[in-house]
Amino acid sequence: MHQTAEMINANPSRAVIQVDVLVECIEACLTCTQINLACADACLGEPEPQELSRCIRLNLDCADICTATGRIVSRQHKPEMYLLRKQLESCVFACQICASECELHQKEHEHCRICAEQCRRTERVCQQMLDQLVQGEGAVQRRAAQRPS
Amino acid sequence: MHQTAEMINANPSRAVIQVDVLVECIEACLTCTQINLACADACLGEPEPQELSRCIRLNLDCADICTATGRIVSRQHKPEMYLLRKQLESCVFACQICASECELHQKEHEHCRICAEQCRRTERVCQQMLDQLVQGEGAVQRRAAQRPS
Amino acid sequence: MHQTAEMINANPSRAVIQVDVLVECIEACLTCTQINLACADACLGEPEPQELSRCIRLNLDCADICTATGRIVSRQHKPEMYLLRKQLESCVFACQICASECELHQKEHEHCRICAEQCRRTERVCQQMLDQLVQGEGAVQRRAAQRPS
């Protein structure tokens, strides 16, 4: 998805975050949505889906949250920074809890192993973006505090 | 949407929250998605959409977050309570910030007035569900603390 | 959702379709999404979810298609009529096939009965909107054909 980076640079609104961090975050969220939907579908096709019912449920929740997060992070025009933070926090937690559930089944089910890995990656990448946002706000506050009165 | 309530009662998994609070929350999130999409579209059709560009942006963000929240709250099977909380918190803030923006334009634009009102309603209803979740967790902790050792 | 109708009237772009037909179509699509997600979740919580696995799959497909359709129909600004038609056709078929599947299980599962009913309603309402669109295009073509050359 090199197009994602090209689009960020072609946007008349400047990105609020380092471009490579932004691209990683968008791509991780979109891939995580797809992998979670595919894991839910694979779980459903197993001979005993009831043993994976919590996994399916969390896959669907995680897909919904990653979708919303990836869409919001894709917009550069006049963003609301605190809203980004709140949604990224929800996404970090969704990926964490879904990864933990998938890891319980990863020995028996390769699809759960792949999904756990993708959730861990998305958790890390969203946390990285969250850190940059918080630091950015900190920097703004420090600059404001240093202004001569 | 009386069907929403019927579905909750027909679900083999018991709802974790009072049914009427749950129904209100689901319906508010879905309606809020639709109204935000319609407000973005109406803003885009105004003679000077650039003056409403932040409103359009927040409408789209709010729609994405309400969609995710409404979908997650619709599931009753083995929910992850803390995930519900995180996503509801993001939704409360999204509705709050979007309402504030729409209110700036509500004198000139009826669609912004309707959207602001719906966002305020969804903010209130999601907060109400959040309060019940937090109280529920408090009750569980109190029961655990009272158990004879 | 009286707000849906209010929003249509507050939109600076005129609706291409009779307002009551439009409102019915938007509401049916949104409700159908929610009911399908809830039916998938209820099926997943049944003691033998593998017997309902095709129902769950079609519930999720139908929810995805109804979501897309409801969002597109919610926009009034410069619509592409043939695109509306193609998506409504896909939606009519999705609702039809999902209703047929749910009807197979409606004696044992109340959630499948409610979902089948909602799918049939959405099928009918989308077909009604489709008929209006086709008639509208026919009228445009007749007017064009009658123009003196």
Add this chain to the structure above:
Amino acid sequence: MHQTAEMINANPSRAVIQVDVLVECIEACLTCTQINLACADACLGEPEPQELSRCIRLNLDCADICTATGRIVSRQHKPEMYLLRKQLESCVFACQICASECELHQKEHEHCRICAEQCRRTERVCQQMLDQLVQGEGAVQRRAAQRPS
């Protein structure tokens, strides 16, 4: 997104379509959603967004349809082939019409050029999957016709 291919192979339900065609289709739909959302956002940030209002509208429609299509194609368990076809047809048309609109602006706006290119790619890849589906059904019908009575 090598994970997409890995997931298809890890799914207990066999893919109905050649794996590489399926992977290309899923990835094209997801990337197209993201690029369309980013193009809508970039258009909104231009000094004269009203000149791009039809582009924004079609970007949002195309994103919605690509999202639904990519999600449905991601599921391998007991698919409904004719539903896949109907949704792919809608997607092919959405990409076509959105590409045509973006191409009108691609000289002035790099984001429209990137988006037009992605829409053309997705149109082609969805058409390719559609062709395979139709051929597959043809093959099934021929086999049925050849059966000795």
